[in-house]
Amino acid sequence: MSKLSRRSFLGSTAAGLLTSIALPSAVHAADAAPQKWDQTADLLVIGAGGAGLATAVSASQNGVKNILILEKMPFVGGNTSISGGGFNSVDPVRQKKQNIQDSPELHAKQTLAGGDGRANPELVKTMTANSYEAVKWLQDMGMKFKDDVYQIYGGLYPRCHAPFGSLGSDYIKVLKPQCDKAGVQILTNSRVVRLFRENQLSGKVIGAEYVDKDGNHKTVKANKAVVVATGGYGANPQMRAKYDPRMLNLTTTNLPCSTGDLIPLMQDIGADTVGMDFIQCNPGCPPGRKQRIILHLYAKNFIM
Ligand SMILES: Cc1cc2nc3c(=O)[nH]c(=O)nc-3n(C[C@H](O)[C@H](O)[C@H](O)COP(=O)(O)OP(=O)(O)OC[C@H]3O[C@@H](n4cnc5c(N)ncnc54)[C@H](O)[C@@H]3O)c2cc1C
Structure with a gap:
């Protein structure tokens, strides 16, 4: 690769550059939509953290039926469930x-x-x-x-x-039963690896491909919309470093699911990004120690 300044590198939208770093192994680039789909939903939500579950609940309250959420982890909740809330x-x-x-x-x-x-x-x-x-x-x-x-x-x-009870997981304890009540289908162990548009680089986003718990690749067509709610990339050191090289060796308080998988997939089908270098760092534990210092709860108790 010829010499690139960091700014021109970040400004580039060339799929080759953007996908060459930090893509989980089974994730690949945009492709033509399949002729035949394995599954259909009216609304497809990707990610069952606070944002994804809230989207599904709100959509069902507004009359949307046949909602499917795909979640790569064996459980719902994402970072939301371990957050301070x-x-x-x-x-x-x-x-x-x-x-x-x-x-x-x-x-x-x-x-x-x-x-x-x-x-x-x-x-x-x-x-x-x-x-x-x-x-x-x-x-x-x-x-x-x-x-x-x-x-x-x-x-x-x-x-x-x-939150009154157990911090961020309180949101999940409220939203998940609402999804169940509304008949929202949630598939865990289902990692999205590809997005489809009507045409490769134009038209609506119409579906996704995921890998199920047995390793099978399956496609879902979304009749109305696809919502990506897959959280951040704090647990992906390479992706952090791509946007701010100082972040490569920092530890993280994020769950291992926060790897930004969908960001390159969305870029591959023509999405742009903003603010990727706005990475929040809390003072964590001192090097070599394991305990977390919880500074983000009550600011008035600390001298910064
Ligand atoms: C320790 C800690 C404390 C925090 N405290 C606060 C706080 O007090 N207040 C506050 O406002 N924010 C706080 N935050 C930030 C907050 O948790 C996040 O901004 C918020 O939870 C993001 O919600 P989300 O639904 O977008 O993402 P998440 O809750 O992370 O959900 C994303 C979901 O998408 C899934 N996913 C990812 N990739 C794929 C894929 N390829 N296919 C399928 N599913 C996928 C993930 O497994 C995950 O379940 C804190 C964060 C941490 C780590």
Whole structure:
């Protein structure tokens, strides 16, 4: 390969470059859609973490039938289930009781400031304007948050909701039974290795290929939509280093499932990426030691 600056390397969309690094062995590039499919769903969701399960629940509440989730691990939950579960949102009920003045506008301003102004303001606005609706949506399904909000590590204001029971797994304990109730089919041990568009590099995304628990390759056609909710790539050192070479040898608190498998697959069929070098690092355990120092829960207890 000729000399490439890091910037021109990251800016490239050549599939050869992007797939030559960090692809799990059985993953391969985009191909023509099959003539005959093994399975059909109306909505295909890839990944059964918090985002994937929430997508399926919301879709079923909005009338979508025949929803299939493909999950590569033998269990659902992903990183969401091991996360701290802290959820920033304005909250007229809890914050009023604690005498905290807040607004979605202040939340947006502080979110942008917390990310050194690099986030997309429109997306931030969408998140902060709708976060309390999401809190209520979860609560209506049985999610319990503690009575008081607090300031989480990385947040700039006391508006973080702490799950009442066992941190991030609380979300899964609420969302998974909702999926079951709605008849959402969840296939675990089913790793997606390919995405299909109507044509190789144009048209809608219409399906995927996965490897099932016995190693068989199967295809699924999605009549309405494919949603990719496969989380991040914190547990993939090569992919981390591709976007920020300093990250190669860091340890991670992520589950081993966070390997970013779908990112090169989506790039192969024409997707672009943004913000790939925004990699959050928490101070973890000192080198050679095993205990995790939980700094992200209560910022006020620590001097940074
Ligand atoms: C220790 C820790 C603490 C955290 N604390 C907080 C916190 O307090 N607050 C907060 O907001 N965030 C926190 N986070 C971040 C948060 O956990 C993630 O941003 C969030 O869980 C991402 O949800 P997700 O559904 O997108 O991904 P995940 O929950 O990781 O789900 C992705 C799923 O996709 C599956 N998958 C991946 N590849 C494939 C494939 N090829 N085929 C099929 N399935 C696939 C994975 O196995 C996984 O189950 C924390 C993270 C960690 C690691």
